[in-house]
Amino acid sequence: MSVKPDGNMLIAQSGGPSMVINASLVGAVIEAKKQKRIGRIFGALHGIKGILDDNLIDLGKQSTSTLEAVAATPSSALGSVRKKPTAEDCTRIFEQLRKRDVRYFFYIGGNDSAETTHIIHQEAVRAGSDLRCFHIPKTIDNDLRENDHTPGFGSAARFVAMAVMGDDLDNRALPGVKIDVVMGRHAGFLTAASALARTRPDDGPHLIYLPERPFNADRFVADVQKVYSRLGRCMVVVSEGIADDKGTPVAATFIKEVDSHGNVQLSGSGALGDLLAGLVKDKAKISRVRADTFGYLQRSFPAMFSPVDAREARKVGQEAVKSAMKTPSGSIAIRRKPGRTYSACFEAVPLSAVARETRHVPDEYIAKSANDVTPAFIAYAKPLVGPLPKIGRLNAIKA
Amino acid sequence: MSVKPDGNMLIAQSGGPSMVINASLVGAVIEAKKQKRIGRIFGALHGIKGILDDNLIDLGKQSTSTLEAVAATPSSALGSVRKKPTAEDCTRIFEQLRKRDVRYFFYIGGNDSAETTHIIHQEAVRAGSDLRCFHIPKTIDNDLRENDHTPGFGSAARFVAMAVMGDDLDNRALPGVKIDVVMGRHAGFLTAASALARTRPDDGPHLIYLPERPFNADRFVADVQKVYSRLGRCMVVVSEGIADDKGTPVAATFIKEVDSHGNVQLSGSGALGDLLAGLVKDKAKISRVRADTFGYLQRSFPAMFSPVDAREARKVGQEAVKSAMKTPSGSIAIRRKPGRTYSACFEAVPLSAVARETRHVPDEYIAKSANDVTPAFIAYAKPLVGPLPKIGRLNAIKA
Numbered sequence: 001m002s003v004k005p006d007g008n009m010l011i012a013q014s015g016g017p018s019m020v021i022n023a024s025l026v027g028a029v030i031e032a033k034k035q036k037r038i039g040r041i042f043g044a045l046h047g048i049k050g051i052l053d054d055n056l057i058d059l060g061k062q063s064t065s066t067l068e069a070v071a072a073t074p075s076s077a078l079g080s081v082r083k084k085p086t087a088e089d090c091t092r093i094f095e096q097l098r099k100r101d102v103r104y105f106f107y108i109g110g111n112d113s114a115e116t117t118h119i120i121h122q123e124a125v126r127a128g129s130d131l132r133c134f135h136i137p138k139t140i141d142n143d144l145r146e147n148d149h150t151p152g153f154g155s156a157a158r159f160v161a162m163a164v165m166g167d168d169l170d171n172r173a174l175p176g177v178k179i180d181v182v183m184g185r186h187a188g189f190l191t192a193a194s195a196l197a198r199t200r201p202d203d204g205p206h207l208i209y210l211p212e213r214p215f216n217a218d219r220f221v222a223d224v225q226k227v228y229s230r231l232g233r234c235m236v237v238v239s240e241g242i243a244d245d246k247g248t249p250v251a252a253t254f255i256k257e258v259d260s261h262g263n264v265q266l267s268g269s270g271a272l273g274d275l276l277a278g279l280v281k282d283k284a285k286i287s288r289v290r291a292d293t294f295g296y297l298q299r300s301f302p303a304m305f306s307p308v309d310a311r312e313a314r315k316v317g318q319e320a321v322k323s324a325m326k327t328p329s330g331s332i333a334i335r336r337k338p339g340r341t342y343s344a345c346f347e348a349v350p351l352s353a354v355a356r357e358t359r360h361v362p363d364e365y366i367a368k369s370a371n372d373v374t375p376a377f378i379a380y381a382k383p384l385v386g387p388l389p390k391i392g393r394l395n396a397i398k399a
Numbered sequence: 400m401s402v403k404p405d406g407n408m409l410i411a412q413s414g415g416p417s418m419v420i421n422a423s424l425v426g427a428v429i430e431a432k433k434q435k436r437i438g439r440i441f442g443a444l445h446g447i448k449g450i451l452d453d454n455l456i457d458l459g460k461q462s463t464s465t466l467e468a469v470a471a472t473p474s475s476a477l478g479s480v481r482k483k484p485t486a487e488d489c490t491r492i493f494e495q496l497r498k499r500d501v502r503y504f505f506y507i508g509g510n511d512s513a514e515t516t517h518i519i520h521q522e523a524v525r526a527g528s529d530l531r532c533f534h535i536p537k538t539i540d541n542d543l544r545e546n547d548h549t550p551g552f553g554s555a556a557r558f559v560a561m562a563v564m565g566d567d568l569d570n571r572a573l574p575g576v577k578i579d580v581v582m583g584r585h586a587g588f589l590t591a592a593s594a595l596a597r598t599r600p601d602d603g604p605h606l607i608y609l610p611e612r613p614f615n616a617d618r619f620v621a622d623v624q625k626v627y628s629r630l631g632r633c634m635v636v637v638s639e640g641i642a643d644d645k646g647t648p649v650a651a652t653f654i655k656e657v658d659s660h661g662n663v664q665l666s667g668s669g670a671l672g673d674l675l676a677g678l679v680k681d682k683a684k685i686s687r688v689r690a691d692t693f694g695y696l697q698r699s700f701p702a703m704f705s706p707v708d709a710r711e712a713r714k715v716g717q718e719a720v721k722s723a724m725k726t727p728s729g730s731i732a733i734r735r736k737p738g739r740t741y742s743a744c745f746e747a748v749p750l751s752a753v754a755r756e757t758r759h760v761p762d763e764y765i766a767k768s769a770n771d772v773t774p775a776f777i778a779y780a781k782p783l784v785g786p787l788p789k790i791g792r793l794n795a796i797k798a
Contacts, residue, residue, distance in 0.1 A: 066793065077792065296569045
């Protein structure tokens with residue numbers, strides 16, 4: 001008794017790439033190949049732009065070895081886009097999907113992509129179409145509501161923790177003040193993950209500034225001076241999104257570029273790090289002050305992924321396809337099971353529950369001093385990044 | 400018939416850290432433990448500064464497991480320094496070494512460290528002392544004369560190649576112009592190594608600018624426009640040390656800090672990348688232009704080392720100790736054996752042959768266009784970085 005496909009599937013990737021977004025794509029495609037109700041499997045190039053331009057490739061015809069190689073490769077294999085569809089775009093997206101007999105639509109991305117998926121689904125409902133719309137979560141920022149954490153975060157957090165681990169050793173060898181700027185527009189999870197670099201009491205990062213707390217330049221300089229006078233060095237990690245008590249990003253003073261979702265360009269510039277280094281040089285009178293901005297390396301470094309993250313990223317892709325067989329729309333959320341050892345489960349949630357608004361680092365993860373994280377955050381983040389390299393140190397045996 | 404030690408040994412690390420400088424330290428210490436003519440093994444903290452301050456630790460008493468953990472850890476475990484000794488410093492260094500009955504002195508570092516070792520040895524000869532002075536090579540810049548390549552380069556080159564590999568995928572997903580700034584004051588080897596990121600014809604980096612060729616802003620913008628109009632994106636890698644036709648570093652316009660060797664601070668700032676990105680935005684009228692400066696991650700990222708590099712770094716440490724049993728002074732140079740498969744040998748060379756002056760990327764490794772490297776460079780660099788991750792790509796099967 002063979003089941004006839006009730007339509008084709010289209011999948012696309014959106015927003016900033018991650019180290020595991022392709023694992024989600026491949027998870028969805030491999031699951032879709034098993035589903036008899038799904039006919040052809042289309043991939044749109046560069047998100048909804050590819051739908052609008054009918055720029056599609058056939059994902060059902062890719063070999064397993066190609067798909068597996070893609071799953072292990074960072075960045076978005078279908079290409080990405082930062083575009084919020086207008087009402088007019090939506091009408092055209094329907095025309096295209098109808099023309100291609102698409103019954104199942106999947107969009108991998110963050111909260112902006114969930115919003116796009118939601119808008120498209122609302123339009124489908126209004127038009128009386130039976131198009132099924134699912135969002136597949138992805139964001140290194142870890143800022144999607146409903147989720148314990150999001151695919152992409154663990155791997156980016158792994159990069160940040162390892163980079164700070166090495167950089168702290170560098171700053172120990174040639175002591176000074178080192179400032180590292182980490183991605184995270186409104187949510188400081190990735191910046192907070194730098195705390196995983198610590199293995200011994202005097203290890204950096206010594207100061208961590210998240211966008212969840214107002215940033216005050218004078219307090220920052222005083223914090224740095226205090227650590228520096230105690231240790232003769234200071235390792236600082238700040239989020240690119242740090243903002244003053246009025247909510248104005250520190251970086252906004254010198255950045256003008258804005259995308260169609262209203263997001264200011266923060267990454268791809270070293271200006272914030274240089275500004276903060278200048279502050280310390282001028283006000284704290286410390287001569288060796290350096291700043292590095294980790295930039296796009298955090299989200300696209302090859303072979304750096306966290307195994308847990310890669311596994312879960314694939315799973316959310318699979319689960320989205322399975323859910324679409326049952327319900328007309330939704331997103332897949334990752335929930336952490338209670339218990340001493342880490343394990344996760346996956347649950348379909350309404351699109352509206354993850355779209356638009358973002359999640360922030362909860363208060364219990366931020367130290368009262370506003371310049372560090374708490375042990376509760378470390379316990380939360382540790383299982384997501386996987387085991388980190390062991391750092392050797394000479395014993396201070398006096399000669 | 401037991402041999403009595405004829406004196407103690409002192410070893411120190413200098414200059415910028417690397418991912419494998421500790422492998423050299425451990426190679427020397429383990430070899431020294433075998434040498435009956437060597438008594439105690441001192442490590443000076445922060446290079447010659449540690450000798451001047453008598454800030455020493457006992458390396459002979461470190462356990463094998465501690466030493467092996469340190470060998471696999473990036474940065475300089477003894478701490479480092481950027482200091483050129485004055486004549487007065489030299490006098491005091493002798494006093495300290497004599498007081499500690501040091502007969503064997505080893506200094507791990509680049510050409511500045513070779514110069515320091517040379518000055519100390521010349522003073523020893525003048526003073527009629529039988530102090531043996533050896534330089535152990537280390538520099539991610541790969542700019543030591545007499546050497547086919549230097550310990551530290553292969554691992555840093557591996558980081559740069561992988562970072563550009565991932566970043567090129569990122570720039571393919573969200574197309575624009577991406578500029579990556581790589582370390583290398585006068586020698587462009589590390590920047591050139593970014594070419595190893597290419598695995599397919601349209602892969603970046605599409606443009607590579609080395610300090611060995613004068614940098615011209617107009618030509619740079621024209622080069623970028625040409626690639627961008629062909630591919631719709633462009634991945635550029637530039638050395639932090641690029642300079643105009645008068646030899647003035649492009650970065651010199653906004654950087655003022657200078658160390659005691661007369662070197663201008665180039666790293667630890669994103670200003671050069673931002674300046675170049677600004678040029679492309681303004682002159683080429685391309686809107687999405689981003690710059691990242693790889694900074695200290697290139698030299699201190701944990702667990703990123705090239706296996707060949709780590710092995711050779713340990714070997715030069717061993718060889719320096721062996722050579723010091725035979726000759727009063729020198730440096731260990733790495734030579735490549737002729738043949739189809741890569742292998743290296745090690746040779747003692749005079750300190751004066753590696754001190755002070757640096758080596759540059761030879762003409763046969765630089766493309767005539769002055770914005771790329773040649774296949775001969777790829778053949779030279781490939782065995783030094785080790786195997787790179789495989790990059791998967793979807794086949795463009797039209798839907």
